[in-house]
Amino acid sequence: xxWVERTRDDKNRIRRELLVDQIRFITADAVVAPxxxxxxxxxxxxxxxxxxxxxxxxxxxxxEPPGHAxxxxxxxxxxxxxxxxxxxxxxxxxxxxxxENDGSVMKDFAQQFEQLTAAGEAAPLMEFCxxxxxxDQDEAAGFFDRVKADLCEMLCGRLENPGLTREKIWKLVxxxxxxxxxxxxxxxxxxxxxxxxxxxxx
Numbered sequence: 108x109x110w111v112e113r114t115r116d117d118k119n120r121i122r123r124e125l126l127v128d129q130i131r132f133i134t135a136d137a138v139v140a141p142x143x144x145x146x147x148x149x150x151x152x153x154x155x156x157x158x159x160x161x162x163x164x165x166x167x168x169x170x171e172p173p174g175h176a177x178x179x180x181x182x183x184x185x186x187x188x189x190x191x192x193x194x195x196x197x198x199x200x201x202x203x204x205x206x207e208n209d210g211s212v213m214k215d216f217a218q219q220f221e222q223l224t225a226a227g228e229a230a231p232l233m234e235f236c237x238x239x240x241x242x243d244q245d246e247a248a249g250f251f252d253r254v255k256a257d258l259c260e261m262l263c264g265r266l267e268n269p270g271l272t273r274e275k276i277w278k279l280v281x282x283x284x285x286x287x288x289x290x291x292x293x294x295x296x297x298x299x300x301x302x303x304x305x306x307x308x309x
Contacts, residue, residue, distance in 0.1 A: 108147075108148045108149075108150065108233075108301055108302075108304070108305045109133060109136070109147070109148070109149050109150070110150050110152060110298075110301065111125065111129055111130070111133060111149060111150065111151045111152065112125070112151075112152040112153065113125055113152075113153060113156055114126065114129070123156070124156050124157065124158050124161070125151070125153070125154070125156045125157045125158075125161055126161065127158070127160045127161040127164050129161070130151075130157065130161045130162075130164040130165050131164050133149045133151075133168075134164060134165060134167070134168045137149065137168055137172070137173055137176040137178075138173055138176075140173075140175055141175055143309065144305070144308055144309055145175065145229060145308070146175050146176065146177055146229045146230075146308070147175055147176050147177070148176075148177045148179065148229070148233050148305075149176070149177070149178050149179070150179045150181065150237065150301065151165075151178065151179065151180045151181065152181050153181065153182065153183075154180035154181060154182040154188060155182040155183065155184040155185075155187035155188060157188075159189065162188065162189045162191075162192050163189075165178070165192065166189075166191055166192060166195070169192065169195040169196065170195055177229065177230055177233065179233065179234070179237055180192075180196060181237065181240075185198065199234060199238065213246075213249050213250055213253045214253060216239065216250055216253070217250065217253040217254045217257050218257075218269075219235060220232075220235060220250075220254055221254065221257060221258075221269050221271070222269045223235050224271065224275070224279065224307055225269040225270035225271050225275075226270075227308075229308050232304055232307065232308065233304050233308075235304075236300040236301060236303065236304040237300070237301070239296075239300055240296065240297040240300055240301075241296075241297075242296045242300075243296065244290055244293075244296060246296075247286075247290060247296035247299065247300070248287060248290055251283045251286045251287050251290075252283075252287070254279070254283055255280055255283040255284070258271075258276050258279055258280050258283070259280070261276055262276055262277075279307070282303055282306055282307065286299050286300075286302075286303050289302070
């Protein structure tokens with residue numbers, strides 16, 4: 108998985124735009140088959156900050172992506188993307204509701220995550236994690252804690268298992284512990300969720 112975001116200039120200020128060279132790098136990298144994972148995932152943060160040249164550089168890869176490559180464009184302004192880019196993407200809106208850190212919502216999130224993990228399909232799982240990237244530290248900690256509690260209940264036979272093997276469950280418990288540890292060291296939820304999805308798909 109590769110994050111693409113605006114870089115900093117020589118005065119340590121965030122650049123106004125995503126550079127065309129950054130896009131050319133990932134499109135060149137995408138044609139090379141992955142060594143370990145089944146897929147390569149490229150997440151372009153603030154995709155609306157790509158200028159027209161950068162968007163055109165991405166267009167060919169969106170038209171005919173390699174079978175092992177997945178491009179996720181995150182933006183708060185879809186209209187800032189060229190029509191040709193928008194027409195080649197599937198739009199998924201992040202419609203977070205007030206009180207999303209409510210226990211019932213976290214329960215739903217945990218169940219969705221467990222089902223997607225059991226299915227083992229890269230794109231839906233990565234999409235789910237990226238949609239949760241706006242959780243704050245406390246919400247993310249609550250999510251990881253809820254998943255871990257569910258996994259323990261599955262091991263004890265008190266909760267329906269969506270199809271996870273015992274080996275997979277133990278691996279997920281260890282990953283939840285690692286995710287919570289990252290949060291304690293102030294790693295952002297977005298980075299933790301991205302790393303979590305990548306680890307699960309190994």
